[in-house]
Structures are given as C-alpha cells and as structure tokens.
Amino acid sequence: MSAKDIGVAPPKGFRDFLPRETELRDRVLADILRVYRSYGFERVDTPAIEDLRRLQKSEGGENLGLMFRILKRGDKLDLSKPGLNPDDLVDLGLRYDLTVPLSRYYANNKESLPAIFKAVQVGPVWRAERPQAGRFRQFVQCDIDIIGGAAPAVEAELMTATQEALAAVGIQNLVLRLNDRRILLAMVANAGISEDRAAKALVLLDKLDKLGLDGVKGAFLADGFGEEATQKLITFAAKVQAMPAAERLEGVRSGLASLVPTLVFDELAQILASVKPGLCQGNTIEFDPFLVRGMGYYTGAVFEISSPEFGSSVAGGGRYDKLIGNLSGVEAPACGFSIGFERITSILEERERSGGSVAPKVAIFYDAGPGTLEAVMVAAQGLRKQGTITSIFESPRNMKNSLERLKLSGYTGFARFKSGEALSIKSLE
Amino acid sequence: MSAKDIGVAPPKGFRDFLPRETELRDRVLADILRVYRSYGFERVDTPAIEDLRRLQKSEGGENLGLMFRILKRGDKLDLSKPGLNPDDLVDLGLRYDLTVPLSRYYANNKESLPAIFKAVQVGPVWRAERPQAGRFRQFVQCDIDIIGGAAPAVEAELMTATQEALAAVGIQNLVLRLNDRRILLAMVANAGISEDRAAKALVLLDKLDKLGLDGVKGAFLADGFGEEATQKLITFAAKVQAMPAAERLEGVRSGLASLVPTLVFDELAQILASVKPGLCQGNTIEFDPFLVRGMGYYTGAVFEISSPEFGSSVAGGGRYDKLIGNLSGVEAPACGFSIGFERITSILEERERSGGSVAPKVAIFYDAGPGTLEAVMVAAQGLRKQGTITSIFESPRNMKNSLERLKLSGYTGFARFKSGEALSIKSLE
Numbered sequence: 001m002s003a004k005d006i007g008v009a010p011p012k013g014f015r016d017f018l019p020r021e022t023e024l025r026d027r028v029l030a031d032i033l034r035v036y037r038s039y040g041f042e043r044v045d046t047p048a049i050e051d052l053r054r055l056q057k058s059e060g061g062e063n064l065g066l067m068f069r070i071l072k073r074g075d076k077l078d079l080s081k082p083g084l085n086p087d088d089l090v091d092l093g094l095r096y097d098l099t100v101p102l103s104r105y106y107a108n109n110k111e112s113l114p115a116i117f118k119a120v121q122v123g124p125v126w127r128a129e130r131p132q133a134g135r136f137r138q139f140v141q142c143d144i145d146i147i148g149g150a151a152p153a154v155e156a157e158l159m160t161a162t163q164e165a166l167a168a169v170g171i172q173n174l175v176l177r178l179n180d181r182r183i184l185l186a187m188v189a190n191a192g193i194s195e196d197r198a199a200k201a202l203v204l205l206d207k208l209d210k211l212g213l214d215g216v217k218g219a220f221l222a223d224g225f226g227e228e229a230t231q232k233l234i235t236f237a238a239k240v241q242a243m244p245a246a247e248r249l250e251g252v253r254s255g256l257a258s259l260v261p262t263l264v265f266d267e268l269a270q271i272l273a274s275v276k277p278g279l280c281q282g283n284t285i286e287f288d289p290f291l292v293r294g295m296g297y298y299t300g301a302v303f304e305i306s307s308p309e310f311g312s313s314v315a316g317g318g319r320y321d322k323l324i325g326n327l328s329g330v331e332a333p334a335c336g337f338s339i340g341f342e343r344i345t346s347i348l349e350e351r352e353r354s355g356g357s358v359a360p361k362v363a364i365f366y367d368a369g370p371g372t373l374e375a376v377m378v379a380a381q382g383l384r385k386q387g388t389i390t391s392i393f394e395s396p397r398n399m400k401n402s403l404e405r406l407k408l409s410g411y412t413g414f415a416r417f418k419s420g421e422a423l424s425i426k427s428l429e
Numbered sequence: 430m431s432a433k434d435i436g437v438a439p440p441k442g443f444r445d446f447l448p449r450e451t452e453l454r455d456r457v458l459a460d461i462l463r464v465y466r467s468y469g470f471e472r473v474d475t476p477a478i479e480d481l482r483r484l485q486k487s488e489g490g491e492n493l494g495l496m497f498r499i500l501k502r503g504d505k506l507d508l509s510k511p512g513l514n515p516d517d518l519v520d521l522g523l524r525y526d527l528t529v530p531l532s533r534y535y536a537n538n539k540e541s542l543p544a545i546f547k548a549v550q551v552g553p554v555w556r557a558e559r560p561q562a563g564r565f566r567q568f569v570q571c572d573i574d575i576i577g578g579a580a581p582a583v584e585a586e587l588m589t590a591t592q593e594a595l596a597a598v599g600i601q602n603l604v605l606r607l608n609d610r611r612i613l614l615a616m617v618a619n620a621g622i623s624e625d626r627a628a629k630a631l632v633l634l635d636k637l638d639k640l641g642l643d644g645v646k647g648a649f650l651a652d653g654f655g656e657e658a659t660q661k662l663i664t665f666a667a668k669v670q671a672m673p674a675a676e677r678l679e680g681v682r683s684g685l686a687s688l689v690p691t692l693v694f695d696e697l698a699q700i701l702a703s704v705k706p707g708l709c710q711g712n713t714i715e716f717d718p719f720l721v722r723g724m725g726y727y728t729g730a731v732f733e734i735s736s737p738e739f740g741s742s743v744a745g746g747g748r749y750d751k752l753i754g755n756l757s758g759v760e761a762p763a764c765g766f767s768i769g770f771e772r773i774t775s776i777l778e779e780r781e782r783s784g785g786s787v788a789p790k791v792a793i794f795y796d797a798g799p800g801t802l803e804a805v806m807v808a809a810q811g812l813r814k815q816g817t818i819t820s821i822f823e824s825p826r827n828m829k830n831s832l833e834r835l836k837l838s839g840y841t842g843f844a845r846f847k848s849g850e851a852l853s854i855k856s857l858e
Contacts, residue, residue: 006483008536008757010476011521016534018541019471019548026472030459038813040790040820042448042838043455047439047567048477048523048553049497054435068478069500071519073557079515084508089518090500092440094477105445107437112447114838115831116822119448124477128502138476151823153795153802160806274803278810328437361469366582373582374703377589381707384467391469393545394580402544409471409543 013129013137020410024352025140025345028169029122032142032339035165039157041120041144046101048124052093058100058327059297066127068094068137094126098143099336100327106147107328116149118157122341136342145336147324152267155301155319156274158337162315163280163305170351171314171344173282174305176275179291180268181298181318183252186259187289191233193225199296201225201233206292213238240289249287264300271301297323301335310347315339361389362425363406366417368394376417383423392417403428442558442566449839453781454569454774457598458551461571461768464594468586470549470573475530477553481522487529487756488726495556497523497566523555527572528765529756535576536757545578547586551770565771574765576753581696584730584748585703587766591744592709592734599780600736600743600773602711605704607732608720609697610747612681615688616718620662622654628725630654630662635721642667669718678716693729700730726752730764739776744768790818791854792835795846797823805846812852821846832857 010016017025033043055067069090071077081088095101098121106117122142129135144161146154159176166174188201204219211219213234220230236255243251249272253265268287275285293302293316300319307314317337325331362383366376376392383390395416396402403414407428415423439445446454462472484496498519500506510517524530527550535546550572558564573590575583588605595603617630633648640648642663649659665684672680678701682694697716704714722731722745731747746766754760791812795805805821812819824845825831832843836857844852 006480008533008759010533010537011478011480014476014478016476016537017474018538019473022472022474025474026462033455038816038818040792040818043451044448045446045451045454047443047445049440049443049555049567051435051440068502068521070523071498071500071515073497077515079513084513086500086506086508092497094499104437104439108439108445109447112837114834114840115825118820126478138478149822151797153805153821153823156802156806157821160810270802273800274806277803277807330437363469368580371702373585373699374706376582377585377703378706381589387467389467389469391547392582392586393578394582396544405543408541411543 011137013131013135015136015138021349024349028341028345028348029142031168032165033120033122035168036120036144036161039118039161041118041161044102044105044119044121045123046095046098046105046121048094048126049092050095050101050104052091054104054327055093055096055100059323060096060100061296063096063127066129067096068126068128070094096127097125098123098141099145099323102143102145102147103324103327106324106332107330110330114148116154117147119143119145119147121145134346140341142339142341143336144338145334147332147334149335150321150333152270152274152301154335155267155271155303158317158335159271159275159285159303159305160278162337162339163283164278165339166305166314166344167280167283169344169348171307171347172280173309174280174284174307174314176279176283176285176303176305177288177291178268178271178285178301178303179288180260180264180301182260182264182300183256183289184292186256187233187236190256190259191236192229193233197225202292203294205233205237205290206294208237208290213241237290245286248289252287252289268301293318295320297326303337307347312343313340314344314347359389360387360413361411362391363411363414364390364392364417364423365395365399365414366392369419372417372419375419379417379423440566442560442564444565444567450778453778457770457774457777458571460597461594462549462551464597465549465573465590468547468590470547470590473531473534473548473550474552475524475527475534475550477523477555478521479524479530479533481520483533483756484522484525484529488752489525489529490725492525492556495558496525497555497557499523525556526554527552527570528574528752531572531574531576532753532756535753535761536759539759543577545583546576548572548574548576550574569770571768571770572765573767574763576761576763578764579750579762581699581703581730583764584696584700584732587746587764588700588704588714588732588734589707591766591768592712593707594768595734595743595773596709596712598773598777600776601709602738603709603713603734603736603743605708605712605714605732605734606717606720607697607700607714607730608717609689609693609730610727611689611693611729612685612718613721615685616665617662619685619688620665621658622662626654631721632723634662634666634719635723637666637719642670666719674715677718681716681718697730722747724749726755732766736776741772742769743773743776788818789816789842790840791820792840792843793819793821793846793852794824794828794843795821798848801846801848804848808846808852 070092072091124138125141126138188198193201208216217234297320298318299321302318304313305315319335321333324334366372380390380392411428413425413427415425499521501520553567554570555567617627622630637645646663726749727747728750729748733742734744735742748764750762753763795801809819809821840857842854842856844854
C-alpha cells in the first residue's frame with residue numbers, strides 16, 4: 001500500500017486548519033484567557049486521555065456512546081479469550097468534555113489549590129459523531145469553573161468575566177439571561193406534574209422560545225401530559241410573560257411562594273444587581289424564568305449569553321453542586337460557564353472574510369552570490385525589529401506566481417534585495 | 430464500582446499540571462511563537478488523530494510500537510471473526526510526532542500555501558512509553574519547518590529564529606553547531622567502511638563527545654569494525670580535532686575533497702557567515718564535523734543548539750529532502766528544527782523556584798449584606814483596569830487558612846471590603 005491509497009485528507013470528521021484560521025483561533029483564545037486571568041481564573045491542563053472506567057461512569061448521557069476508546073497494549077491485550085466483548089479490549093479513552101477531567105483534577109490536587117478554586121480550561125475534546133456539516137470529531141471547549149464557593153459572588157463573576165471575554169474578541173450586543181433550576185422544578189410541580197416527568201417537562205418548556213405558548217401546549221399534550229396540568233403551566237407562563245421584565249422576579253416569587261425558598265430569589269436579585277454595573281456596552285441582563293439549559297446535573301442558578309445578531313447562544317452554564325462529588329468522591333459546590341468556542345470563531349471568521357485590517361508581512365528576495373545571504377539576513381532582522389513579519393527567499397524562477405501565492409498567505413509587501421542599496425518595499429495589495 | 434476504586438490520579442504515565450506550571454508553559458509558548466511569527470512562520474494545526482495506516486507506514490522506527498491505537502466503532506468492529514489480530518480492531522491512532530501530520534497537511538493543502546511554506550507547530554504527541562521518571566506518555570513538541578525551499582537561506586533562518594526564540598524565554602549562552610550528513614557519510618566511506626555499516630558507524634561516532642577518541646575507537650572495534658578502518662577514521666578525527674575551530678571547515682573540505690561536492694562546503698560557509706551577525710548575546714556558532722543527529726531521514730545539513738550550562742541539547746534539526754515525498758507522495762525539499770519544549774520548561778521551572786518576580790494578584794473579601802456584592806464587584810473592576818489580577822470571595826470562616834492557601838496559589842495581597850471605605854490592600858508576602 002502506498003501513501004496514495006490512504007489519500008492526504010485528515011480522517012473523516014477531522015479538520016486541518018489553514019494558517020489564517022489558526023491565527024484567528026489563537027488570537028481569540030489569547031484574548032479570552034487574558035480577561036479570565038485578570039479575574040483570577042487559573043489555567044488547568046489535564047491529559048487528553050482518561051481512565052475509561054471514569055469516563056463510562058460519568059454523567060455524560062449520549063456522549064458515552066460517542067467515545068474514542070484506546071486499545072490495550074502489550075500483555076494486557078488478550079484476544080484468545082472466548083466470547084470477547086469490546087470492553088475487554090480497551091482501558092483508556094479520549095475525554096469527551098472538560099468537566100469530567102476537571103472534577104478528577106480537583107480531587108487529585110485540591111491540597112495545592114485555593115479553598116475556592118477558579119479554573120479556566122481550554123482544549124480539544126473528542127466525540128465520534130456521525131460526520132456532517134459543521135459537526136466535527138475534535139473540537140475546542142472553553143470553560144471556566146469556580147469550585148468550593150457557594151456564594152452568589154460566584155455566579156456574578158462567571159457572568160461578568162464571560163461577557164467581558166466575549167467583548168474582548170468583538171462579540172457585542174449580547175443578552176445575558178439568568179434563572180434557577182429550582183424555580184423551573186417548582187413551576188412544573190405547581191402545575192401538578194409528577195417528579196418523574198419533570199425532566200421531560202423541562203425539555204419541552206425549553207422550546208418556548210421557538211414554538212411559542214400554543215406550540216409548547218401542543219407538545220405537552222402530544223407527549224401525554226394531562227390537559228389540566230398542561231393548561232395550568234401554560235396559564236402561569238402566559239401570566240409571567242405578560243409582566244414587564246423588571247417585575248418578573250417578584251411576580252414569580254409570589255406565584256411560587258410556597259414552593260421555592262425566598263433565598264433563591266434574593267440571590268438571583270443580588271446577581272442581577274451586581275452584574276449590571278459591569279455590563280459591557282450594548283449588553284443587557286434579565287431574569288428569564290423559562291431558561292432551561294439542557295444538562296441534568298444543574299442544581300441552582302442557570303445562565304446563558306445569546307447574540308440576537310447571530311440568532312444563537314454563545315455561552316451557557318450553571319451551578320452543579322453535586323457533580324464533583326458524584327464524579328470524584330470529593331464533595332464541593334461548583335458553578336461553571338462555557339463559551340461556544342467553535343461557534344464564535346466561525347462568526348469571527350465570517351466577519352474577517354468581509355474585510356478587516358492586516359499586519360505588515362514582507363517577503364525579501366535575494367539572488368545567490370558571495371556574501372548576499374549574510375547581508376539579506378541583516379536587512380531582515382532590521383525589519384523584524386520594527387515589528388514587520390519578514391521572510392527571506394532566494395529569487396524564484398516564476399516571480400509572478402510566487403507573489404500571487406504569497407498574497408494568498410497574507411503577505412502585504414515584497415522587496416528585491418540589492419547589495420549596498422536600501423530595501424524598497426512594494427505593496428502586494 | 431465507585432469513583433474511589435479508580436482513584437483520582439491521571440492514568441499511569443500522564444500528568445496533571447498545576448496552575449503555576451501551566452502559566453509558565455503558556456508563557457514560554459507565547460514567547461516562542463511571537464519570535465517565530467516575526468520570521469513569517471505560520472501556525473499549522475492538525476488533528477490529534479490520524480489514519481492508522483499512515484502512521485504505520487511512516488519512518489517512525491521504534492515509535493511505531495509505542496502508538497496509542499483507537500478501537501473501531503459501530504459495525505466496523507467485528508469480534509466474531511476467527512483468528513482475530515489487533516490490526517483488525519483498530520483504524521485510527523494518536524500522532525506520535527508532528528512531522529507525519531505536517532507532511533500530510535502539506536500535501537493536502539499545498540494549493541492554499543506559499544510555494545516556500547514556513548510552518549510552526551506546537552502541540553501534544555502521544556507515545557506509550559514504559560512509565561519512568563521524567564518520561565511521559567503525552568508531551569509537547571515544538572517544531573518549525575520550511576517546506577519547498579532548497580537554498581541555504583532556509584537553514585540560516587531556522588537557526589537564527591530558534592536561537593532568538595530561546596533567548597526570548599531566557600535560555601542564553603548557547604552553542605549552535607552545524608554539520609552536513611554528506612560529510613559524515615564521506616568520512617566513514619573514506620575510512621573504508623561499507624555503505625551498509627555506515628548507519629551503525631554514525632551511531633558510534635555520535636558518542637565522541639562523551640567517550641572521547643579512545644572510547645570511540647574501542648566501541649568501533651568492539652562492534653566488529655576492522656582495525657584498519659577504525660584506525661583510519663580515528664586518525665582523521667584526531668587531525669580535525671587538533672585544528673583551530675576557524676580552520677576546520679577548510680581542513681575537512683580538503684581532506685574529503687574527492688568525496689564531497691565542494692558546494693556542500695560553500696553552503697555551510699554561507700550559513701555560518703549569515704547566522705553569525707544575528708547571534709544573540711552569549712551565543713556562538715561553529716562547524717562540528719562530528720555532529721550526527723539521530724534520525725535516519727536527514728539528507729543534508731544537520732544542526733543542534735546546546736547549553737553548556739545545562740549540559741544538554743535544547744534544540745535539534747536538519748534537512749530531510751526525501752521524507753515529505755515518502756510520507757505523502759508529494760515531493761518537496763524540507764528542513765526543520767525542533768525545540769525540546771519539555772526540557773526547556775523544566776529548566777525554567779527550576780530557575781523560577783529559586784526566585785523570580787510575580788505579578789500582583791489580589792483577593793477581596795466581603796461580608797454578605799444588601800448591596801455589598803454589587804459594590805465589591807465595582808471595586809474589583811477598578812483594580813482589574815489597573816492591571817491587577819483580582820478575585821472576590823465571601824469572607825471565609827477560617828481566614829488564616831484561606832490566606833495561607835491563596836499565598837500558595839500566587840496571591841500577593843488581600844483586602845477586606847467595607848462599604849463606603851477605600852480598599853486597603855495588605856501584602857501576603
């Protein structure tokens with residue numbers, strides 16, 4: 001078999017990034033990390049590979065079926081056993097998210113970490129998704145988490161820092177929304193829906209944005225929820241939606257007074273009040289009693305940042321006070337926020353294609369000859385010291401073609417080096 | 430099985446990095462990339478996973494036995510077949526270096542890349558080494574490569590840029606050494622050693638630094654090289670070593686005149702002359718006719734940067750004009766240089782432990798109460814704007830313990846927030 005039989009594309013579902021794309025991704029990451037660092041978040045770096053048993057017993061839902069599993073090595077791999085099953089063959093797996101590794105990391109290192117640990121993680125995760133447009137088998141996640149803190153300062157810092165990080169990369173005019181999982185569960189219980197159907201009810205309620213009140217009502221009935229319960233829930237929702245935004249928190253507080261501790265609403269009010277003064281220009285924050293956030297492990301506040309301009313959520317998170325204990329055996333309250341890194345880089349790439357400024361990048365061509373290389377290297381160092389990205393090349397046979405391709409790679413200018421003459425840089429625009 | 434049965438350590442041979450370690454690694458990478466970018470090197474990002482057949486047919490030597498292989502998924506995995514062998518079970522693998530992915534990347538994307546492509550790659554690679562002190566199963570490689578260029582400007586830029594990158598992270602007083610694989614092969618042929626034993630002869634010659642002339646002579650004889658050939662090689666080496674450094678290039682040129690094209694020496698002289706004026710303070714460059722560099726695929730210049738202070742090589746590379754073609758089916762001359770990233774970060778960590786300056790990082794404690802969280806968030810934003818890393822925490826029960834642990838995490842100061850009073854920051858030193 002030769003190289004040609006395998007082809008030169010990456011494996012199915014994986015991507016090569018061109019230099020221009022990688023530069024953008026690097027820049028976005030650097031800007032986000034700069035902001036998070038200023039808030040005292042500390043970089044956590046864990047291996048790409050975890051013990052497969054740890055991954056399998058995590059609360060990963062359908063992601064568990066999408067894991068890349070690693071074949072055992074050496075004597076540990078025994079193919080002679082009758083009735084082999086795949087689990088006999090593998091012992092490690094690639095992480096499918098950053099939360100399972102973080103909980104292990106925290107439990108493993110907590111003696112060396114502050115009592116309230118502010119973590120920022122950025123890195124690839126792997127899922128064997130069916131390849132399709134816009135869905136990849138390796139993609140970057142960008143999470144911040146505060147472990148060990150139960151005070152509302154935690155939610156306030158996560159939200160403030162994340163909207164500032166998004167502003168730093170140029171994602172503005174955002175809507176921050178805040179809710180609490182306990183309010184959602186009370187709303188559902190209040191309508192007479194039993195606890196074992198609550199999770200399903202939240203999945204349907206999450207579609208309120210898209211389907212509207214009538215659509216959601218239909219969905220509940222179609223799913224076998226009783227007419228009375230459905231009607232009660234929809235009536236409550238309609239009443240809340242009709243309130244002015246600023247009055248909703250108090251409206252829901254009194255509507256669910258017997259079911260939700262008043263402290264829950266006090267803390268939401270504190271978070272709203274303390275995020276407001278730090279809002280980036282163009283951003284707003286609101287209490288949204290119908291914000292659900294999908295993950296089953298949330299126990300308290302849930303929140304999201306969305307961009308009306310791009311019609312999508314750009315970050316989401318919430319409080320998960322039980323998960324670290326379940327995953328690692330070390331109990332600790334925790335709360336996290338995750339930026340949709342692939343989503344925002346695709347927004348920014350789109351924007352960059354439609355214009356944007358470029359740093360100076362110059363090619364210097366020289367003709368081989370005694371002492372020339374030495375002299376051209378000195379000239380190049382001079383340009384670099386002035387902040388110009390500078391490359392030297394021996395003059396090519398086909399100069400026109402070379403210049404075309406350099407232009408495609410973001411070169412803005414070129415010069416022909418002549419011994420004893422000053423460099424004259426011509427534009428490639 | 431509970432979380433406790435698995436433990437909380439990473440899998441054997443893998444590492445968690447503490448925040449302080451990750452910050453250092455990030456800073457080193459950023460400094461190196463900044464220098465390489467100024468030379469026009471462009472970031473290449475490829476997936477961690479490659480087609481297993483591509484990895485298996487690469488020139489990876491013993492690394493091929495150390496690959497992490499990924500179990501097939503879904504219907505592709507058939508355990509019912511009689512006489513199963515491991516190759517039937519796997520289709521993908523984790524990359525064990527960055528060169529195999531680069532050659533695939535170049536072949537896959539070359540229409541979008543400049544004719545002479547300057548690539549910088551930084552990322553983890555995986556090898557299932559037997560776990561032992563200082564050897565890890567995931568580690569970072571940091572490579573620059575110039576593909577498509579045959580002129581000596583290529584070697585000159587790789588060497589100049591790399592020593593500048595090392596200076597940027599504080600690794601100084603370095604020795605740059607340069608040789609050519611064709612000189613080594615001629616030296617061996619000149620002694621009458623047959624071509625099929627040349628590779629083995631180079632392995633032994635590589636020990637000249639450590640064993641000295643007599644030691645190497647013994648090693649040749651012990652390995653079955655004839656007395657006459659061994660004596661001829663050692664005599665030649667002794668003669669060259671006795672020459673003043675500045676005369677060695679011409680000495681070897683005349684000694685091997687009939688065996689090495691004079692162009693090889695002309696180009697080495699050009700590289701030496703053009704790297705010299707750009708040498709960072711404290712660095713020197715020399716022609717070293719006994720520098721070998723291990724990889725079998727080198728075809729021309731080979732070079733290395735070593736630190737006498739730390740008694741080790743910190744970067745190595747060379748020209749490999751056939752490898753890209755062998756790996757990808759697309760012929761292209763190429764030359765690369767690799768910084769020993771794990772080596773230099775461990776040097777720098779050692780240095781940091783013995784002192785070094787710290788950026789200001791402040792914890793603000795507040796007592797819960799109406800309006801307090803809001804006010805402390807505003808105060809924290811003020812400090813962040815001045816460049817101070819700032820975290821807010823609800824006042825802990827055990828303040829003394831909290832302060833101890835914050836100090837361990839690099840906090841330099843703290844303040845207790847009091848409404849209406851200016852923040853008074855106390856030092857944690």
